Amino acid sequence: FSCRKSTMWKYKEFLPVDETKIVSLEEGGTPFCKCDKLGSELGIDLYVKVEGSNPTGSFKDRGMSVGMTKAVELGVNTVGCASTGNTSASLAAYAARAGKRCIVLLPAGKVALGKLAQAMFHGAEVISIRGNFDEALETVTSLALEGQLYLLNSVNPYRLEGQKTIGFEIVDDLGWKSPDRIVLPVGNAGNISAIWKGIKEFHEAGFMDDLPMMTGIQAEMSAPITNAVRQGKNTIEPVKDPETIATAIRIGAPVSAQKALRAIYESNGYADTVTDDEILSAQKLLARKEGIGVEPASAASIAGLLKMVESGEVDKGEQVVCIVTGHLLKDPNTAIDACVEPLEIDADVKTLSKIINKQ
Numbered sequence: 001f002s003c004r005k006s007t008m009w010k011y012k013e014f015l016p017v018d019e020t021k022i023v024s025l026e027e028g029g030t031p032f033c034k035c036d037k038l039g040s041e042l043g044i045d046l047y048v049k050v051e052g053s054n055p056t057g058s059f060k061d062r063g064m065s066v067g068m069t070k071a072v073e074l075g076v077n078t079v080g081c082a083s084t085g086n087t088s089a090s091l092a093a094y095a096a097r098a099g100k101r102c103i104v105l106l107p108a109g110k111v112a113l114g115k116l117a118q119a120m121f122h123g124a125e126v127i128s129i130r131g132n133f134d135e136a137l138e139t140v141t142s143l144a145l146e147g148q149l150y151l152l153n154s155v156n157p158y159r160l161e162g163q164k165t166i167g168f169e170i171v172d173d174l175g176w177k178s179p180d181r182i183v184l185p186v187g188n189a190g191n192i193s194a195i196w197k198g199i200k201e202f203h204e205a206g207f208m209d210d211l212p213m214m215t216g217i218q219a220e221m222s223a224p225i226t227n228a229v230r231q232g233k234n235t236i237e238p239v240k241d242p243e244t245i246a247t248a249i250r251i252g253a254p255v256s257a258q259k260a261l262r263a264i265y266e267s268n269g270y271a272d273t274v275t276d277d278e279i280l281s282a283q284k285l286l287a288r289k290e291g292i293g294v295e296p297a298s299a300a301s302i303a304g305l306l307k308m309v310e311s312g313e314v315d316k317g318e319q320v321v322c323i324v325t326g327h328l329l330k331d332p333n334t335a336i337d338a339c340v341e342p343l344e345i346d347a348d349v350k351t352l353s354k355i356i357n358k359q
């Protein structure tokens with residue numbers, strides 16, 4: 001297997017797969033943007049890790065590359081998942097690449113348009129479940145336990161193996177140093193667990209001295225992990241009817257909650273919540289001030305950062321890496337709803353000139 005140096009397979013010594021069977025679309029090696037304008041306003045040293053630049057537009061591709069490689073190694077015929085959207089888009093693409101049958105369960109009416117289009121277009125068999133993500137995951141897990149498909153949700157440890165490379169890249173991007181803090185949105189809680197695993201592996205290998213405070217951000221009405229952290233608890237109380245405009249993280253019973261809580265406590269980290277309004281205004285701020293277009297769930301990390309600077313949880317001068325997990329175009333409806341429709345005119349230069357000089 002050969003790849004460009006800049007993909008996540010740069011770290012293949014740390015990934016538990018048969019090198020001759022790798023299924024890849026050249027995932028990882030995503031932009032690590034220094035955000036001086038926003039950072040200086042907040043009085044911090046801010047970097048944004050842009051996971052929307054992955055092949056299908058989210059960080060899920062890292063996990064899916066390793067997970068699908070394992071599916072090939074095992075010789076399974078059918079793969080499947082439940083998803084709030086991105087996992088299904090990614091799985092559908094990697095299943096196509098590997099030539100596997102792909103079944104995805106989605107919460108009916110609660111998946112952003114771009115993600116649904118991807119899952120269907122790559123040829124997955126898409127089934128809408130009358131219920132939320134948690135119920136869809138329970139259903140597909142039962143099917144997997146019957147041996148009818150190979151489950152590629154983040155309960156599958158190989159998914160986390162792929163996603164830990166986000167942690168590797170951050171340390172590498174900073175010149176073999178840990179930032180003070182890593183901030184990311186938390187839904188099913190796989191990613192924060194995976195990144196912490198990667199960080200610890202590099203720390204144990206002696207690649208850097210310090211460790212970052214792992215900081216998870218959840219939507220206010222879908223925040224079982226933040227609720228647990230606020231009470232200093234080691235287990236979560238599931239949220240029965242999770243709600244948020246950030247449909248990607250509309251999850252009430254995160255399957256990796258235990259691992260996520262361990263990551264937060266072990267790293268002296270933190271967890272916070274943000275409202276839908278805070279998410280939408282952070283999404284716009286990042287797009288207009290730094291040119292980085294992300295979907296609502298991803299903007300939760302920026303919204304959380306703003307809130308934590310305000311509350312004093314984040315110190316002045318801290319070096320913070322925010323992970324933005326998915327591309328703006330994943331959820332075109334939310335983006336369009338936040339804007340005014342373009343003015344329509346005849347193709348006439350005088351009219352055009354009048355309009356642009358009036359504003």
Ligand code: F0G
Nearest residue numbers: 083084086087187188189190191325326
């Ligand atoms: N951001 C985006 C854009 C996501 O799609 C997800 C999860 C998360 C953050 C949260 O990551 O679950 O590892 O804590 N999306 C899953 C899906 C649930 O089905 O696509 P997490």
